Amino acid sequence: MIITGAPLVRQLVGRWTFDYLAKVYTGPPSLNVHFAPRNSRRYNRFYGQGVGQGGILMMTFSQFVSTVAKNEAAEKPPWRYYLQAMLLWSRHEKHNCKYEHGGELDVAGERLYHASMGRTMAEDLAHQVDYEWLRHVAEMSGCEGLSEVNLWAGRSGGCTPLHYDTTNNFLCQVCGRKRLLLLPPSAFAHVYPYPATHPMHFFGMVDVERPDLGRFPAFARAQGLEALIEPGEVPCLLSPFDCP
C-alpha cells in the first residue's frame, strides 16, 4: 500500500520544515494542538475522564514550535504535543462550516476552501502539491474527489491509538518518519472497538504496543502490516505484523 515515487508532495520535501512554517504561517491562532502527559503516549482526539488525559489548544504555528521547544528543553519534558490542522476542505463538508476560510482554490477538479494561513503557505499548497497525480490515482482506484487536506506536526514520539477513518486516505511524509500498524476491517474481532455508542467508537480499546492479553485475549490473533514511511532515501518497510 506504499506508493514509492509519488510526486504528490515532492516539492514540499526539504521546503516545509518547522522553522519554515513558523515563518510563513501568518494566520490566526486556530491550529489544533493536542497535548497529553508524556507518559500517556496517546493522542486520542478525545479527552476527559474515562477517555484519557490531555486536551486541545489553539495556536499559530510559531506558538506551536516554541511551546514544543520549551517543553523539550525541560529536564523531564512533561508533555507531548501534536498538531492537526485542516488546511483545505471541500464545501460539501458540512461539519466544517464553523471554520472561517481564508480563500478558495481550484485543485484536482474541485473548488476547495483553504484555511487562513498566509499568502506564502497558501501558494505553496496551491502550486507545490501535485493534484493532477492525485486526481489520476483517485480515478484509477475508483475513489471520489479530494475532500480534506490536513497537516500533522509533532516531535516527541507520540502516537495516535489504533482507529479507523471512514474515508480513503493518502498519507505523505514531508519531514521525519512515522511507523504505522495497519490491520484490515476484519480485525475488529481482535482489537475490541469501543462500543458503537461510545464517543471513541472508532478506536480500539487495546493498546497495541503493550497489549493486556488478559483483558483482550483475541488480540493475540491479530495480523496486519507494519510500515515505516519517510520522505528520505531509505526504502520503506512493509512487513507482516503479528501481535507482540
Next chain:
Amino acid sequence: MADDGLPHQVLWLPSFWWHYVHQVAGDETLSLNFWMGATRDERARACFAAEQAAQYAPPEDDAVGASALAAARDATTLDAAVAVGRRGPSPCPSPATDDMQLVGTDDGLVSMQLSRHIETETFRMLGEDPKHAGLFLNALAAGADVRWPAVSGGRERALGVRKHLLSVMGTAERANALLRAMTRDGRLHPGLAPPLKGPVVGTDELEVTPAWADEVEQMVTGKLIPPRS
C-alpha cells in the same frame, strides 16, 4: 518516478482499515494527508443497503416490548449471558474458526459495519441503556433467546436482530460468529472501557478542554508544570 530519485513515499490507506500511527521519537515530523470523498465506500454502501432492507419489526406494544429486558434478566439467560461475557464455558466453536467466518468476500468491512449497526440499534431498542443492550446481545450470542417465551417482546426483538444479521451475513453460522465476536470477553457487558465521567472534549466540537485552563495558560506563557495525576 520522481526525477530527483528520492522515493517520495505515499501511504494509501483504504477507508475502514485500522491504523496505529507512531511518530519516530526525536524526528520533527510533518505529514500531509489527503482524505478522498465522503463516507461512501462502495462496499459500505452495499452494507447499508442491506441494512435498510432488513426488518426489525419491533413490537408496537411497548409494555410487551419491555419483556425483552425481563427476559434478558431472567436467571437462565443471565447465566448464559455472563458465560459469554466472561469467557466461561460457551457453546461456541473455537474462536479462530469464528474469526474466519467474519471475512466474507471482502476484507471484513461488511461484518464490521453490521456489528456497529446492530450495537447501535439494540441500544436504541432497549431504552438507550448500554448495560441492557450488552446483556441482550450477550444472551443472543449464547443462543439463550430460543428459550424465551415464543410470544414475547424479547423473543420478537431477538428475532428481528437475527433476521437482520442473517440478511447480511448469509448463514446462521456467520451470524452467530458475529454475535460472539461483538460480545467477546465482556466487551459490551460487563464492559471493558473505563466509565465516562464529566465532559469529553473532541476535535469535532472544536472545543478547548475546559478543565485545564490553568495549565493551558501556563503552557502558552512558557511556565511548565507537571501533568495532573
